[in-house]
Amino acid sequence: MTEFFKDIPQITYEGPGSENEFAFKHYNPEELVMGKRMEDHLRFAVAYWHSFAYEGGDPFGGRTFDRPWFGEGMEKARMKADVAFEMFDILQAPFFCFHDLDVRPEGATFAESKRNLEEIVDIFAEKMESSKTRLLWGTANLFTHRRFMAGSGTNPDPDVFAYSAATIKSCMDATIKLNGANYVLWGGREGYETLLNTDLTREADQAAKMLSMVVDYKHKMGWDGTILIEPKPQEPSKHQYDFDVATVYGFLKRYGLENEVKVNIEQGHAILAGHSFEHELALAGSLGILGSIDMNRNDYQSGWDTDQFPNSVSEVMLAYYEVLKAGGFSSGGTNFDARIRRQSLDPEDLILGHVGAMDICARGLKAAAAMLEDGKLESARAERYADWDKPANAEMLENGDLASIQDRVLTEGINPEPRSGRQERLENLVNSYL
Amino acid sequence: MTEFFKDIPQITYEGPGSENEFAFKHYNPEELVMGKRMEDHLRFAVAYWHSFAYEGGDPFGGRTFDRPWFGEGMEKARMKADVAFEMFDILQAPFFCFHDLDVRPEGATFAESKRNLEEIVDIFAEKMESSKTRLLWGTANLFTHRRFMAGSGTNPDPDVFAYSAATIKSCMDATIKLNGANYVLWGGREGYETLLNTDLTREADQAAKMLSMVVDYKHKMGWDGTILIEPKPQEPSKHQYDFDVATVYGFLKRYGLENEVKVNIEQGHAILAGHSFEHELALAGSLGILGSIDMNRNDYQSGWDTDQFPNSVSEVMLAYYEVLKAGGFSSGGTNFDARIRRQSLDPEDLILGHVGAMDICARGLKAAAAMLEDGKLESARAERYADWDKPANAEMLENGDLASIQDRVLTEGINPEPRSGRQERLENLVNSYL
Amino acid sequence: MTEFFKDIPQITYEGPGSENEFAFKHYNPEELVMGKRMEDHLRFAVAYWHSFAYEGGDPFGGRTFDRPWFGEGMEKARMKADVAFEMFDILQAPFFCFHDLDVRPEGATFAESKRNLEEIVDIFAEKMESSKTRLLWGTANLFTHRRFMAGSGTNPDPDVFAYSAATIKSCMDATIKLNGANYVLWGGREGYETLLNTDLTREADQAAKMLSMVVDYKHKMGWDGTILIEPKPQEPSKHQYDFDVATVYGFLKRYGLENEVKVNIEQGHAILAGHSFEHELALAGSLGILGSIDMNRNDYQSGWDTDQFPNSVSEVMLAYYEVLKAGGFSSGGTNFDARIRRQSLDPEDLILGHVGAMDICARGLKAAAAMLEDGKLESARAERYADWDKPANAEMLENGDLASIQDRVLTEGINPEPRSGRQERLENLVNSYL
Amino acid sequence: MTEFFKDIPQITYEGPGSENEFAFKHYNPEELVMGKRMEDHLRFAVAYWHSFAYEGGDPFGGRTFDRPWFGEGMEKARMKADVAFEMFDILQAPFFCFHDLDVRPEGATFAESKRNLEEIVDIFAEKMESSKTRLLWGTANLFTHRRFMAGSGTNPDPDVFAYSAATIKSCMDATIKLNGANYVLWGGREGYETLLNTDLTREADQAAKMLSMVVDYKHKMGWDGTILIEPKPQEPSKHQYDFDVATVYGFLKRYGLENEVKVNIEQGHAILAGHSFEHELALAGSLGILGSIDMNRNDYQSGWDTDQFPNSVSEVMLAYYEVLKAGGFSSGGTNFDARIRRQSLDPEDLILGHVGAMDICARGLKAAAAMLEDGKLESARAERYADWDKPANAEMLENGDLASIQDRVLTEGINPEPRSGRQERLENLVNSYL
Numbered sequence A, B, C, D: 001m002t003e004f005f006k007d008i009p010q011i012t013y014e015g016p017g018s019e020n021e022f023a024f025k026h027y028n029p030e031e032l033v034m035g036k037r038m039e040d041h042l043r044f045a046v047a048y049w050h051s052f053a054y055e056g057g058d059p060f061g062g063r064t065f066d067r068p069w070f071g072e073g074m075e076k077a078r079m080k081a082d083v084a085f086e087m088f089d090i091l092q093a094p095f096f097c098f099h100d101l102d103v104r105p106e107g108a109t110f111a112e113s114k115r116n117l118e119e120i121v122d123i124f125a126e127k128m129e130s131s132k133t134r135l136l137w138g139t140a141n142l143f144t145h146r147r148f149m150a151g152s153g154t155n156p157d158p159d160v161f162a163y164s165a166a167t168i169k170s171c172m173d174a175t176i177k178l179n180g181a182n183y184v185l186w187g188g189r190e191g192y193e194t195l196l197n198t199d200l201t202r203e204a205d206q207a208a209k210m211l212s213m214v215v216d217y218k219h220k221m222g223w224d225g226t227i228l229i230e231p232k233p234q235e236p237s238k239h240q241y242d243f244d245v246a247t248v249y250g251f252l253k254r255y256g257l258e259n260e261v262k263v264n265i266e267q268g269h270a271i272l273a274g275h276s277f278e279h280e281l282a283l284a285g286s287l288g289i290l291g292s293i294d295m296n297r298n299d300y301q302s303g304w305d306t307d308q309f310p311n312s313v314s315e316v317m318l319a320y321y322e323v324l325k326a327g328g329f330s331s332g333g334t335n336f337d338a339r340i341r342r343q344s345l346d347p348e349d350l351i352l353g354h355v356g357a358m359d360i361c362a363r364g365l366k367a368a369a370a371m372l373e374d375g376k377l378e379s380a381r382a383e384r385y386a387d388w389d390k391p392a393n394a395e396m397l398e399n400g401d402l403a404s405i406q407d408r409v410l411t412e413g414i415n416p417e418p419r420s421g422r423q424e425r426l427e428n429l430v431n432s433y434l
């Protein structure tokens, strides 16, 4: 046991009446929602990076947090792992996620970095034997080190491509060894700072090659996890190629990978791309590529990614509604790609950021499930399109052509009268489940 | 001759020294740029709607313009056509563009609307016999009338789908009859106001069916014009399906239409989608779907589409650079989807809005051509990726896999050193052509 | 009785368990909150313009609503008034608000417009004798007619200034006659479309003169209502002078009007200005100029004013918390400057838009009151600044100077250690009241 | 001489025909513009922080630059100063600007930090004896160290207020000693991350006290430099108090400091606040508080401060036009608060970023001067308001009241006819000077 969380108890469910800050009021892992345990619906994951590697910096200021494990070397990395698993235990977290750089010291060479990672993975594996916490996904940090400044797979320098491929293999190996459920690629440097020095065609081909190699390696290893791309439109790059769900889908189609790769959708990234979170989820569901979510919000007044814990039940409810409509998570889950604010210095803040978020998600899930089970919203939606089920209309959609349809409009004097979209009534309905 | 432009002379090229407001200082149609006449490069088009149908309204105010052709009925429509062709003549405009609703009165029935359009098309055809102005593209207005409030092709009501298909056929017929070079679809109502009442899957299938019918009709008619989609992310709808170039590309790929349809890209729409204009152009060029452009800017401080005439040479230059790199326009051109401000009440304003824009475009084109012919920018770009042409690297891109690449990184101790992206030097270079 | 709402019952409170769409589940006018009737806290007002004058248009489409009172002439205006007061009655609305243009036909001359208004005001006065609904505020529409296209008080044309002043007098007279509680000025055209033709100094002086005349007229008439400015940063103008609360405050100070005028703050306008609604409210409270609110939201993905009914309890709660902290409304209230979506065609939509909003506000008010009464949030806030109450620190704030403070820092070796801002804990606390 | 810039020559003016990257093509210090040397108009300053202290980091990546002076200790600080003055010499920079933290190592105590600063100031003073480069402004970094995470003057902890005051005194002393022309305050942490833990009233009073002490100290020291506030709406804080020019003006008026303090306006900050740069400049000019400028642009597609060197002549021209209209700089100047991109690794990039920017500014200044001297724009502006100069209208503005004006409108039948705002014509005019 480290000292870091020494005065903080394990968090348990005490119900809505509890005034205990260190308790769940809404997240009850065992409670059944639509016949499934809440824990199995939500599949919460703690992000190793924000929780243990983030030092409190921002573009105008440095480290604010004071953590005993900050610093170089394997000993610090081991202490960090100890604290991490203590927190997983305090939170009863079913999952965690990590990048290689979060968990191991950077080596002087690729070989050393690889060995460092392997050593930590062994430690994780041992800890996981006595922990309930599993790995939701692993990923490679291909954006922090200066070698990646102009991209990883899309770098103009083939050596960076090679270095990135080698790193991804290490991280996939780690994910497979730890029985991870998914492997994620986030392309923060796959994009450009200026079009003036960029060849879009080359870089797209490079990105596709890298992704194809990832898919091939998955199959070669006989691993049944899911490969996920996490879209984000910008930041750190001025423009990023995996802009949003629709863009990623077009990329997958272009290179024939649409049945091999799904998306990990983050609320904050949806917002930066000019969408609502529920839009991105609904679109991915419609396209059959909804994989997993990063349930962290942006501040609506900030033009950058703030990665805050969710705190709006009504927004979270709409998100889980789309997840439930898509059939719920299979390999995916609810990762908190969230960091406490840089002024939240205390160990309690780190715990309570997660506790509040888990409770918000539980409330949102229950409201979403109630709305789906009640069926009124889906009935209203279906009713709106009901005329398309009439044989003549289904036939028009199947076999119509402009000329014959125009003939019919002329002959029948079709002059459609609009009908109310009933937005306010539906919004009232949604609020009735909250 | 109408009285409207009675004191305004035909605009001719007088060169940069001229102080005549009513002259081109930079746009010289006959001047050769990269061996092609400037007029044939730029292929300017006047938008009928903004120039003759827009009344000066905005969301908080009504008509400000006082035009003798405003009002109902065919006589007004004929006067509008007279004025339009007078303006085309004053500007020596090589092209114009129109929606059905811009040019003909709405009928009480579809049949009447169709007849009205046909009558106007006959008038246009006659005028075009003695005019140099040709049709760049036609299109259907499927967004103004209340019947389209919930979409045209994507409407929940199949009768609206049918009415839209019939309307598109009329407009394609008009375009073909007038020897238009392209036919455009802009989906301002193809999207949603609220996800709560929307079925994304159904609506995508409906949109694809409509587009397929358009493509089929083109082929059936043996017409060799180009079908273009104009992307826009939002406005009027909260979310529009043709969000940006990448989204449209994904849609085309999803339904196998990527070889049949290109894009008409507008600067203002690029901005609303979070992109630069040159990004959208470069991406479309890279994807092989760059068709035509709407060269009108947004105000960077306004969160809606302002459709202003272009006035920044440096921005326009970067746009034409991408057009030239993609081989220049074939069927496409430079449409001004621009309106004078609602306070610009005078006939002179309408003329001078176009004159200024044409001069800005001419300056931009010449600078872009100089930059392309000089070759320094393309050399710098190519040099940045030069290592990919080495056989070992080309081979890696062709046949590499993660495991063998990792082996090579380990064996060779690959540890890439980053190189400068030289952004400021390239920006200085660009400015040297202005 | 008109036929318009003929099948819609009066809305009454039925409590949270009710499944009746046409009932309040949370808004119970008589319920005491912090010792005051809920109705007296919230002071709801219906906006005449959005409810009865808005035709469903947007920048790309025309009228969608089909209302028997649309059209010209006093008879239509009377029918509109009948329907309006029927709706006030259905909703038990304590207040309404109007512009002159909403309620009377525009005359051919100022004199005729004035007479039309006076006639309608007489009708209103008569209706109000048998209605519970009072006037929250009146205002002049100085933005729709083309004469105001370049501003009203800030117009370059002194005749428009005069016309505007005359109009404001009419509207103040109407407000006073109807015992309105406030008079509002919203400057949608007080700003500019381009700096190139604008004289900021002149226009500020003109605006100040107009406002001073309004204040003088209030005093001259012995009226005890409140003069309110409604800030908005842009739209319709590219830049508006009453950008946000801080800007309005600076303007009032510049011209010595800060004790005469307060602000009417709208959520959507706060968002457009880059603020949260609660920021604008808290700032106005801190500056002593919080007057009234327009409780309508913007869509976070739309860059323009969407004027939608509120539907987020958590946002509304934070707004009322600032109102309650500032002592609650005195002359002000909660106006819904909201319109149903243009696809919401039915009379039911108009009623239910208001019902849902009133319920959301009631939930928000109760949560805000609970939080304020509980006191935990205010205790945490006070505790954070507690060291400033120590005499030495209070003295430093009162009489300190740089040199003596530096001496003390050197002498005492002051080296402050930061303390947690506890944001996540406070956010969890806030959510516990919802 | 250090080795850093060893192959880079001094930059001299070679004229527009030069193809030498390392020459000015437009910035000719001696050239007269409106009768004043270009150097004396522009008063360029190099920012010490971006040029020498920025390491290439961003929120997702660390140091990319490889500079021999990076690291701790006074020796590194001395080497940094050597390189800095070498660059000033290469660029013939008339001015530089610095924060304490840019130039000296942070000490373990305030006393040590103070001594370190004094030692560096002595070095600077010595270097300046043989350099043409003077100090445009000094400032204190009150945002990077964790002690300032919750504000400096506005901190809830009085000890941080004291520490900040002590630091400001040190920096003012340094500025005075080096004969700086101005002293700047930028409040990156003077704002809040969450309203929930913030007391706006207290924090405003604290900020005003700090500013008052700065003004008092200036007078006490008999220093005739200018105190400047640099507005910025957000970043790093979610909300910053010095939001924009209008907000700063209101703050100054509130505390009676409007005659003591001016503003330093940055293009990027104007953009983040929803304004154009020229708006902020024109407004400050109108309010009499235009002090100095930070001439660095934001990327229009990035929602954060990118601090890039200017590269648009047309934008820069509009900025200098406002500066010239306000009478030009007195103590202020043109600071480049700009950093080369993190991929611009080479010493050449650092030099050429400045060279390009200086040339862009020179082109903009010359175009602005031509436009001002020509007078057509100002004539058009004046003509638009000319009717206000008529005695009756001047009288109305001076002594009018609502009632008498309404009488006149009725009597005279005033019914104003709008006139064209001529925006496109004016935009064409502006472009004719480029």
Ligand SMILES: [Co+2]
Binding pocket: A266, A268, A269, A305, A306, A307, A337
């Ligand atoms: Co994120």
Ligand SMILES: [Co+2]
Binding pocket: A230, A266, A294, A337
């Ligand atoms: Co994420």
Ligand SMILES: [Co+2]
Binding pocket: B266, B268, B269, B305, B306, B307, B337
């Ligand atoms: Co547009």
Ligand SMILES: [Co+2]
Binding pocket: B230, B266, B294, B337
């Ligand atoms: Co367009």
Ligand SMILES: [Co+2]
Binding pocket: C266, C268, C269, C305, C306, C307, C337
């Ligand atoms: Co509004």
Ligand SMILES: [Co+2]
Binding pocket: C230, C266, C294, C337
């Ligand atoms: Co309002």
Ligand SMILES: [Co+2]
Binding pocket: D266, D268, D269, D305, D306, D307, D337
């Ligand atoms: Co900046």
Ligand SMILES: [Co+2]
Binding pocket: D230, D266, D294, D337
């Ligand atoms: Co700055």
